């Protein structure tokens with residue numbers, strides 16, 4: 001009998017955390033490292049949100065709460081869905097968890113049986129396939145190429161659906177590519193889903209508010225209201241409100257599913273942090289004024305990074321619609337040799353050589369299911385981004 005669970009053999013530790021750890025080690029050893037790996041905004045949580053948390057502590061809101069969220073927060077979430085997404089939900093259709101990550105995990109744990117398939121467009125957020133595996137399901141990836149602007153087509157979705165498909169997992173704007181589906185692009189996918197009533201839709205709208213230029217965010221149940229009864233709309237306060245450490249995510253969907261997710265949470269973590277829940281009420285109900293200036297800042301950084309990376313020989317960097325990531329291709333660097341003598345066989349070797357030779361930390365594409373690429377998070381200062389891009393250009397210019 002082995003001590004560790006066999007299920008654990010099927011999953012890998014998060015590669016994004018591995019990169020962050022390696023970069024931190026080099027920094028601790030005195031190296032000049034610029035980290036472009038982190039998936040969180042570089043600015044502080046807005047003051048009104050912090051004040052709400054302090055007030056909650058002062059008022060003694062420090063005890064267990066209802067397992068999947070206090071009534072005030074569920075009301076605030078319903079108001080948010082109505083205001084931003086034209087989606088009508090009752091509090092009984094809402095669940096709150098310890099980050100969007102727990103909410104997604106609860107949904108898989110509550111629904112997946114052996115043999116159930118989950119369609120995941122690639123490149124994907126690193127946790128999706130491993131969460132599906134941990135919950136006993138089978139991830140089925142569908143490749144969204146750079147040429148297709150990292151978006152899958154209706155024909156690809158149609159071809160991936162089998163009688164075993166339980167969920168289609170949708171994420172727009174996307175981590176790691178930043179790609180956002182327009183209303184008409186999403187409608188093409190929802191038209192396919194209408195024809196397959198056994199398939200449920202899990203949409204991860206975590207980057208909803210990080211949308212730039214003319215791009216307008218939309219979500220599946222809004223685009224196709226006939227899918228409302230089989231859609232779980234997942235969102236959270238982590239990214240838009242710079243609240244990654246507070247750990248609050250939420251979802252809304254059919255009551256039967258929400259109840260099942262609550263059951264999973266009741267036997268694992270119970271309620272998310274009481275103080276964070278009160279802070280999240282303020283995030284959703286309070287002023288949204290800081291969202292627009294933050295987006296202006298991020299959009300400028302995106303444009304800076306895209307224009308600089310496209311100057312690096314061998315790199316092609318498309319301009320995405322949202323989030324704070326770009327996902328350039330390094331197809332033109334494969335097979336070349338770095339200044340220090342490393343043969344760039346694949347994107348993992350590229351990222352390791354880049355870190356060791358220039359001190360720039362990025363996450364290699366294989367981690368996200370589409371190679372040869374790497375992910376840059378531009379949620380860092382303009383100065384750090386400029387310096388990092390200059391080093392990447394120099395690294396690529398040194399390839400022979």
Ligand SMILES: Cc1ncc(COP(=O)(O)O)c(C=O)c1O
Nearest residue numbers: 039099100101125175206236238
């Ligand atoms: C696409 C996507 N979904 C969900 C999450 C998880 O968010 P949270 O920090 O709220 O758990 C992340 C975080 O990186 C993400 O990128």
